[in-house]
Amino acid sequence: MTSKKLMLLILLLAFVPAVANARIVINEIFYHAPEDVEDLEYIELYNSGEEQVDLGGWGFKKGIKFEFAPGTIIEAKGFLVICRNGDRFKEFYDAPITGVFSLALSNKGERLELLHPSGRVIDAVKYRDSAPWPMGADGFSGSLERISPEAGSDDVSNWASSPLSSDRIKPAGTPGKVNANFSASLPPVVSNVKFVPENPAPDQPIVIEADVRGETGVSEVNVLYRLAGPGFEKPELSVAMKKITESRYSAAxxxxxxxxxxxxxxxAVSPTGARRYFPAESEPRPALSSYVHGPIESAKIPFGWIIDTSERGPQAAPQRRGPQGRGGFEGPGAVNPQEAARGQARTLLQNSIDLPSAWFELTVNRQIGFATAQALRSVFSAKLSARDKMIDETLEASNVESKLKTLPDVIKTFQKSLTEALKPHLTDEQNQAFTQWQSKPQQPDSARTGMLFANPVAIVGSWVKLEGAWYAVSVKAEIDEARFDGLRKTLQELAKERNELTQQTAAIKQPEDGLRELRERGDALSEKLVATVKPILSPAQKKQFEDWQNPRNSFSGPAGGFGGGPGGFPGGRGGFGGRGGPGGFRRGLAGVTPSQSAFVYFDPATQKLELFDFVQVIPRSGGQKVHLYKDKPLNKMVGINLIFETETGVLVEPLAYEVYRKAGMAAEQSYHVRLWQNGQPAGFYLLVEQPNRAFLRRNKIPDDGNLYKILWYEQGVVGQHEKKTHVREGHDDVVALIDGLNKTQGDEQWELIKKNFDVEQVVNYFAVNTVLSHWDGFFNNYYAYHDVKGTGKWTMYPWDQDNTWGLSGMRGGSQVFFNMAITFGMNGDTPPGQRGGAGGRGGGFGFGGGGGMQWRAPGYFSGPLLANPQFRKLFLARTKEILETIYTEEIFVPIINALGERLKPEAAIRAELFKINPEREVQNLEQHLQSLRDHVKKRREFLLAQDEVKNAGKFSTADFVTPAVKSSPARKRQ
Incomplete structure (x- = not known):
């Protein structure tokens, strides 16, 4: 051996003891944050040895890219954390970070390798997002925690999810700390678990078997079980498992x-006391489940049972009503008093306790100093907590009607307590001014002035929400004096512009007096707010601002981050987060536990009973929303709505989706289910699939794009496009698209349309809406999807189809609405009686003033697309084709008849539940079915008689698809 080689060997050996005496392992992986916080990722290393180790030159080259700087030390028994985004990490954790890695951890799983500078693999793990890997780390707030540093990284049984946060929305994990699942030795491993029967009959035992193995042996194995039902979970009981083979155990x-x-x-317990539960306690489903069912009678529709085992379960007894209150086909009845009272209470609270407006008045409209503002922040933060608690207790109360009577006094007491809490921090003059502001009437007496709007301040305030924005960045986030002064000055200038707009709006007496122009100015001012404020915010402020812009981002506090009314409170028209409007004050219903409910489903066609346990069931307008898990969907659905909103909506919605499907579009699954809630029969409900990533996957559409839900009750492009995926990445794509559509015409616009839209799919969408007289589906009631990483194109998917088939939105009586104009939804269309008027989006987005109840202004997509000559040519041709080949009496009358045969017995059962005459109920159902048959006939006759339709050519994809482009299987036409 040469002296050079000998010296090199000595140098290499010099490094061996430190590494040999230490064991550096990948100890924790946070790869999938909840709520699409995509840049919140981290990896934790742990040194299980007795000596510190210099990690200089070590790093990751697979999965992520990172190299530790020279001199980076990990102490003995110490932790070290690297993350994807330092600012984002600091929003949720206080652990020190060593560095920021490039590339993202895969949400589906990948191999990670910790490398020595020599290239040797020190530690490696290949994690996955499916069983047997823990589910809790896959977007449910948990991280992947290593159980034992001494056991292998590649052993899936050495990994568990960290405990989940209480709402599963706030990120959990234990960076920089001992893992919650830590065990010096690996607990016994439980695998190959089987139990029969899956859902036993009464008095039938369940036999459970499992393989159990331990490195140091197994001292005991038990089955722990408990009974549960509406409003209860009984104490856990134990049954010892007996060894039936070398490693197989059994119990009943x-x-x-x-x-x-x-x-x-x-x-399973080892001789050293190491303990494992299967399933793990930190899993979204912390137990296996069975449902003991009695005899199930035959029926023509599936059955469903909702069981809430939390203490509030019995209080959530079936909502036996749609908005009409009587739950049947007899028409309007008395509204449920409790629900009516809850809606009134919500409205009263949201309009009367306006903390953002009070903060704005004190800190922007009044020139208080920074020191005083800082003192007031603590007051407002405390009052926010007190207000949230009061709202929760009020809306959750079983006696909302009686509480409603006391709310005015409660609100006065709250306002007085706010004034008293502010007094020590304000001068006498400031206190007096604030008291006067509080006592000012909120709505001016405009009836005598002939103004169009009773409260123009509220109208313009809903367009330009300065108060909510200011509250988000100056109360909910820390703020320094320089930013405080700078932002306040900006807000004061914006407030002046808003005041001018308010004065001009107050002068309007008719919609045609320039309301549309004023509204567009309001949108522009709202966009100016974002453009001027956001760039100068700190990371923490930016996070709060983004949460305020998009309510789904918010991990706590009121839904919308004070984003609705003039003071920023959410608007609302009742309901608990359903399709009828915003979700009240909080995300969904306050106090809903994330996993204490079960849904049982029985399909009479297959005679199969399925149990979905530990699911989230959220009350919503007209029913319930059920969130299932992606590893156990119902007919490939992970989100379902069970609703009975109106007696006509429950009929027309599933039929409408059938028309979309027959036209070749991806559409929601929807059918009827006989429902029980917490042991009480509720009659038949409509099941509607929730559009989400699972919906996209089911229809063979890439699920990694941007999905938007259109909201009629919000304002502006950003406000009306609620982002459902990648929620923290902004709305740049939809803003740019709509801007391009509005700035182009003719051939230039057509090229933009072909480049950005799946033309055939969008043509289908508008053609079916037109055929179905769906006046509510052009500016509203659809999801828009941008396939960002694939085709780059936009598509549209129907939603909330209860106003189709001409049974809603008509001028009154039992008349079927069949004569919706072929120009409906396009730029240039005007309300009936005003045809030939000004073009554009008409008298205000959503409700074109002066028109019939069924008229709405054009939508952001429908307006320019349907008015573009080339697109319109295709739209008319496809509409004619659908009328001739799909929406015909030959095809749909049998479908309507079959629906009637399925629902007649259900209508009678529902009538008995609601004490309605069953015979009359079935007769009323038949009348509605006849109206559907009439719509097919009359709508076809009306549209086929229109000159534009009569003269339409043959629909051909050659008009917009180049030979190299092919439609996906999910988008083919019949």
Missing amino acids: IPGQTKDQLIRFRIQ
Whole structure:
């Protein structure tokens, strides 16, 4: 051996003891944050040795890219954290970070390798997002935690999810700390678990078997089980598992009475006391489950049971009503008093306790100093918590009607307490001015002036929400004096512009007096707010500002981050986050536990009973929304709505989706289910699939693009496009698209349309809406999807189809609305009686003043697309083709008849539940079905008689698809 080689060997050996005496392992991986916080990722290393180690030159080259700087030390028994975005990490954790890695951790799983400078793999793990890997780390707030540093990284049984946050929205994990699942030795491994029957009959035992192995042996194995039902979970009982082979154990849970949930798990303990539960306690489903069912009668529709085992379960007894209140086909009835009172209470609270407006008045309209503002921040933060608690208690109360009567006094007391809490921090003059501001009438007496709007301040305030923005960045986030002064000056200038706009709006007496122009100026001022404020915010302020802009981002506090009315409070028209409007004050219903409910589904066609346990069931307008898990969907659905909103809507909605499907579009699954809630029969409901990533995957559409839901009740492009995926990445794509559509015409616009839209799919969407007289589907009631990484094109998917088939939106009586104009939804269309008027989007987005109840102004997409000559040519041709080949009496009358045969017995059952005459109920159902048949006939006759339709050519994809482009299977026409 040469002296050079010998010296090199000595140098290499010099480094061996430190590494040999230490074990550096990948200890924690946070790869999928909840709520699409995509840049919140981290990896934690742990040094299990007795000596510190210099990690200089070490790094990751697979999965992520990172190299530790020279001199980076990880102490003995110490932790070290690297992350994807330092600012984002600091929003949620206080652990020190060593560096920021490039590239993103895969949400689906990948191999990570920690490399020595020599290229040697020090540690590696290949994680996945599917079983047997923990589900809790896959977007449910948990991280992947290593259980034992001494056990192998590639052993899936050495990994568990960290405990989940209480709402599963706030990120959890344990960076820089001992893992919650830490064990010096690996607990026994439980695998190959089987139990039969899956859902037993009454008094039938459940036999459970499992393989259990331990490195140091197994001292005991038990089945722990408990019974659960509406409003209760009984204490856990234990049954010892007996060894039946070398590593196979078995036990039986005694038979139980019918209509009960049995939740059970396996506990295995090693001789050293290391303990494992299967499933793990930190999993979204912390137990296996069975449902004991009695005899199930035959029926023509599926059955569903909702069981809420939380203490509030019995209080959530079935909502036996749609908005009409009587739950049947007899027409309007008395509204449920409790629900009416809850809606009134919500409205009263949101309009009367306006903390953002009070903060704005004190800190922007009044020139208080920074020191005083800082003192007031703590007051407003405390009052925000007190207000949230009061709102929660009020809306959750079982006696909302009686509470409603006391709310005015409660609100006065709250306002007085706010004034008293502010007094020590304000001068006498400031206190007096604030008291006067509080006592000012909120709505001017405009009836005597002939003004169009009773409260122009509120109208313009809903367009330009300065108060909510200011509250988000100056109360909910820390703010320094320089930013405080700079932002306040900006807000004061914007407030002046808004005041001018308010004065001009107050002068309007008719919609045609320039309301549209004023509204567009309001949108522009709102965009100016974002453009001028956002660039100068700190990371923490920017996060709060983004949460305020998009309510889904917010991990706590009121829904919308004070984003609705003039003071920023959410608007609303009742309901708990359903399709009828915003979700009240909080995300969904306050106090809903994320995993204490079960949904049981029985399909009479297959005679199969399925149990979906530990799911989230959220009350919504007209029913319930059920969130399932992606590893156990219902007919490939992970989000379903169970609703009975109106007696006509429950009929027309599934039929409408059938027309979309027959036209070749991806559309929601929708059918009827006989429902029980917490043991009480509720009659038949409509099941509607929720458009989400699972919906896209089911229809063979890439799910990694931007999905938007259109909101009629919000303002402006950003406000009306609620982002459902990648929620923190902004709305740049939809803003740019709409801007381009508005700035182009003719051939130039047509090229933009072909470049950005799946033309055939969007033509289909508008053609079906037109055929179905869907006046509510052009400016509203659809999802827009941008396939960012694939085709780059936009598509549209129907939603909320209860105003189709001419049974809603008509001028009154039982008349079927069949004569919706062929020009409906395009730029240039005007309300009936005003045809030939000015073009554009008409008298205000959503409700074109002066028109019939069924008229709405054009939508952001429908307006320019349907008015473009080339697109319109295709639209008319496809509309004619659908009328001739799909929407015909030969095809749809049998479908309508079959629907009637399925629902007649259900209508009678529902009538008995609601004490309605069953015979009359079935007769009324038949009348509605006849109206549907009439719509097919009359709508076809009306449209085929229109000159534009009569003269339409043959629909051909050659008009817009180049030979190299092919439609996806999900988008082919019949």
